[in-house]
Amino acid sequence: KGMSTKHFDSIKLPKHAGFCRMIEKARSNRSICGSCDEVIEKGHMRVGIKRCSKFHGKMKANFVAIRWHHEECDPKNHYPLESSEPPTKKISESMKVPMEFRRAARQATLDDIFAFRDEVLDGFRSLNEAPKCPLTGLCIPTKADGHVHHAGRFDFKKIVDDFVKDKAIYNFSQFSYVADQFTNVVLEREFVQYHRTKCRLIYVHKTANLWLLKRNPNLDLCNLCHKPHALHWIHGDGVCHGCIFSQKGREKFLSQQAAWFQLGLCPHDLKDEIFCRVPNPKNPGFHPAKIFLRTNLERVASTKFGSVKKAQARLNAKAERVKEIRKRRYDTSRSFQMKLRNGRTAIHSKESGEYEYATLKQLRYLRNLGETEVVGLSKKKASEIITAKVKTRFIKRKSKTPCFKDKSLEDCALHYFFQKYRPVIRSNHPNIFEPGIDILTKKKWDLATKESKEQFFKVAKKERRRQRRKRKRKSLEALRPKKSRNSYIFFFEHKISHFRRCYSHRAHTEIVKLVGQAWKSLSEKERQPYIEKANMDQIRYENEMAVFNGKEGSTTLQ
Secondary structure (H helix, E strand, O other): OOOOOOOOOOOOOOOOOEEEEEEEOOOOOEEEEEOOOEEOOOOOOEEEEEEEEEEOOOOOOOOOEEEEEEEEOOOOOOOOOOOOOOOOOHHHHHHOOOHHHHHHHHHHHHHHHHHHHHHHHHHHHHOOOOEOOOOOOOOOOOOEEEEEEOOOOOHHHHHHHHHHHOOOOOOOHHEEEEEEEEEOOHHHHHHHHHHHOOOEEEEEEEOOOOOHHOOOOOOEEEOOOOEEEOEEOOOOOOOHHHHHHHHHHHHHHEHHHHHHHHHHHHHHHHHOOEEEEEEEOOOOOOEEEEEEEEEHHHHHHHHHOOOHHHHHHHHHHHHHHHHHHHHHHHHHHHOOOOOOHHHHHHHHOOOOOOOOOOOOHHHHHHHHHOOOOOOOHHHHHEEEEEEEHHHHOOOOOOOOOOOOOOOHHHHHHHHHHHHHHHHHHHHOOOOHHHHHHHHHHHHHHHOOOOHHHHHHHHHHHHHHHHHHHHHHHHHHHHOOOOOOOOHHHHHHHHHHHHHHHHHOOOOHHHHHHHEEEEEEEEOHHHHHHHHHHHHHHHHHHHHHHHHHHHHHHHHOOO
């Protein structure tokens, strides 16, 4: 994505353009040694380190600077330098890295930081997009709108301190600097390599609150989803909690439980492997989960079983055997309509429903529908029978007065029959479910005589006529012309958009009051255009009403 941690393996080390060494006699007593800070006397040999600066205050880059040294204080281009005895106190207490050393270290890493920034901008520019700050969500269209920051566990200050500890640097007086850079090129290159292994860079907007990164050192872009989260550091990678157990996370990491289910590796096989602990995904109060690298576990599986495919085939064969045993137990028990205690045995097959017998709930539902129980009826077959019966016999009741436009007269009469007799049947059969009550009511309708049905047909005919008149009235109202508008309505429609732009910070009710006040302040001459529009609209309404009444009268005569 161009926004995550940058790995600098593909970038070559800087060539340090403009670096050279000079040896000559001192021409005056003005030069001072960069190592011992003493004056180099005139006529003595001196060694100069010449560098081109990257930045020098307000001056432009490539500013040439020279640092002179005594011949015996010359910083040789090798590392480590002259050994010195370590201090008697602890390193963390006695070691204070000078500001000049930190400034030179930062200058040494500028090329890598600029390369990271350019790569981010070029990657998004190829997509015709601007990168977004992961902290603020703002776009960063140009270089001036953003900056690169160290994120994660290692900020720049900690990287410098760790470098000094690892290299056992105790005497900083042996270093000299020119143009805020190291005069020792070998030292500079070693620090650049160390910085590349430790740093995690993030490109943020210039207005981003960097206090969030300082207060939460684990807040950084996830290496998998590329979004800012509080990260877990797993084998050198920063991964958020959601991505560890996601599909992308399982491609790279495996937990101890997943190693058993996917590769057949028991905890005894993993005792020599390196792992990281993360909070348990099911419950943070449980024991932490152990996360391993998938490549390491596949290597262990290949050593134990011959290859990863053989390990997976062995697991699949074991799963098939277990499934066959569960199916055999399930068939034996369910054929006698028994309920199993062991839930694992009951779930013997999820791929097909033919081998699963009908559940007790399905059998109870079939009984309420009026069907006899069948021993050995499959779950799939029972579901088909229930669906067919409910679809054909169940009548949906949406309202007390449904629309009878597309229904037959018999269906309308059946609706009123259900309204009268369904509550009676429900009270007589309290143990039967709703679909069963509908079936009993339908059977009573089928057995009823023609004389008893006549009253329901009369009610249905009357309701049909009423709905027909209502639909006709609605169709006529839809054709009625739009009423005329007065002069104030025309003024309001003309001025409301202007008032909304001028008084956008006010409420709608206040704006309407201002429009009314403006209308009251108009003179008769200023109101005349709106009055003419109102008169024209009144003539239009009268003409359209005359045509509408003529059509309405002809329809009534017909």
